[in-house]
Amino acid sequence: MEDNDRVTALEAFDPARERPGYWEQFRARILENAAFELARRREAARETVAAVLSGWSRSLIPVAAAAALIASIMIVNEARQQRQPPPRLVLEDMLGGPLGESSFRAALGAGVQSNTAAFLAFVEEDTR
Amino acid sequence: MRQRSDAELVTQARCGDREAFGELVRRYQRAAYSVALSVTGKHQDAEDAAQESFMVALQRLDDCRNADRFAGWLLAIVRNRSRNLIRRENLRSGDEIPASASSSGPGPDRMADISALRGRLKEALSTLTEVQREIVLLHDLEGWKHDEISERIGIPSGTVRSHLHFARKALRARLAGWKDHI
Numbered sequence: 487m488e489d490n491d492r493v494t495a496l497e498a499f500d501p502a503r504e505r506p507g508y509w510e511q512f513r514a515r516i517l518e519n520a521a522f523e524l525a526r527r528r529e530a531a532r533e534t535v536a537a538v539l540s541g542w543s544r545s546l547i548p549v550a551a552a553a554a555l556i557a558s559i560m561i562v563n564e565a566r567q568q569r570q571p572p573p574r575l576v577l578e579d580m581l582g583g584p585l586g587e588s589s590f591r592a593a594l595g596a597g598v599q600s601n602t603a604a605f606l607a608f609v610e611e612d613t614r
Numbered sequence: 615m616r617q618r619s620d621a622e623l624v625t626q627a628r629c630g631d632r633e634a635f636g637e638l639v640r641r642y643q644r645a646a647y648s649v650a651l652s653v654t655g656k657h658q659d660a661e662d663a664a665q666e667s668f669m670v671a672l673q674r675l676d677d678c679r680n681a682d683r684f685a686g687w688l689l690a691i692v693r694n695r696s697r698n699l700i701r702r703e704n705l706r707s708g709d710e711i712p713a714s715a716s717s718s719g720p721g722p723d724r725m726a727d728i729s730a731l732r733g734r735l736k737e738a739l740s741t742l743t744e745v746q747r748e749i750v751l752l753h754d755l756e757g758w759k760h761d762e763i764s765e766r767i768g769i770p771s772g773t774v775r776s777h778l779h780f781a782r783k784a785l786r787a788r789l790a791g792w793k794d795h796i
Contacts, residue, residue, distance in 0.1 A: 493785050496755045498731045499651060500644075501661070512647075512661070513639045516668045520635060523672050528630030 624681035627672065639668055642685055644756050645766075646692045652747035653696035655736055659703065663696040670695065685766040693748075738788030742781050749774055750781035 502508040618626075618637070626634035646667055650660035671678075671688050678687050739747050748767065752758045753774075760778070764771040 492754045493750065493782055493789075494754070495731060495735055495785075495789060496751060498728050498735060499648075499657075499751070499755055501647075501657065503728065509640075509643055512643055512665070513636060516639050516643075516665055517632065517636050519665070519669055520632075520672050523669070524627075524630045524632050524635060526630070527628065531629040 619682065620684040621681035624675065624678060624684050628675050635672060638684065638688075642688055643668075645685070645752060645758065646688060648751035648756050649689050649692045649748050650696045652739070652751050653693060653744060654700055655740065659696070659699055663699045664692060666699075667692040667695045683766075686768055689767060734789055735785075738785045741784055741788060743777075745769070746777045746781040746784075749777045750785065753778055754782075 497503065505511075618634070620638070620641075623634045623638050627638060643664065646664040647660055650663035650667070651657070654660050654663060667688065670691050674691075678684055680687075739750075742750070745767075749763055749769075752763050752767075753760070758766075760771050760774050763769070764774045767774075769777075
């Protein structure tokens with residue numbers, strides 16, 4: 487029953503039957519009357535975009551300033567730490583205690599100064 | 615090029631896009647006219663109501679919550695505007711037949727035929743309920759499918775078929791002498 491039973495006589499109600507271009511004119515009239523409302527909507531849409539951007543900027547600027555401040559503090563600290571020489575490891579630190587003069591003399595006398603590990607082992611043994 | 619959905623066109627029209635609104639008008643101007651005609655029964659009133667409805671729809675476009683259902687929303691506006699128009703202009707004697715504005719249109723004899731047929735149709739349509747008139751015009755004049763009518767005017771598809779069946783039967787009975795036209 488979709489199309490075969492159409493009451494084709496109803497086409498007599500189509501205004502375009504007597505006025506070619508009727509629907510184009512119909513649409514043109516609506517668009518002409520709608521011009522003001524469409525312009526108002528375009529303007530409102532522009533204002534909405536501007537308002538969103540300005541809203542963002544209001545909250546974004548303080549956050550960005552705080553982030554920049556924190557970042558600069560971190561960079562300065564980093565640079566300061568890099569300028570300080572690394573602490574030197576002295577022999578006493580490695581042994582956990584001071585060495586007596588006799589230990590050095592004994593080590594040097596034993597001729598183990600050419601090898602660090604042997605030297606440390608000797609001194610450790612000697613200080614016990 | 616891909617055809618933009620009603621929802622896309624509505625979104626763009628909300629931002630004042632003339633071309634998008636124009637496309638919505640192009641899509642639904644005939645249906646709006648048919649619905650208005652089914653209520654008013656007069657060409658001039660139907661034309662006025664359909665045109666006004668598009669303007670009202672544009673002004674209230676933000677109220678169209680489900681933009682995919684723009685057609686149904688628009689046709690509801692058309693129905694209401696048409697009823698209001700009838701109430702307002704109850705005493706006005708309208709021009710029921712569009713005057714020919716083009717020399718390229720049909721000749722005087724043909725015009726008389728169309729005019730007479732239209733008079734008969736109008737009489738026949740007046741025996742139908744408003745919803746039956748709307749459905750038969752949307753289907754047989756505008757070529758909408760059952761499902762499209764069902765979705766856009768919010769009536770179950772089976773009911774649309776039923777209304778269409780009875781509307782056609784009634785029209786045929788009234789137009790019995792015009793069998794070659796129907």
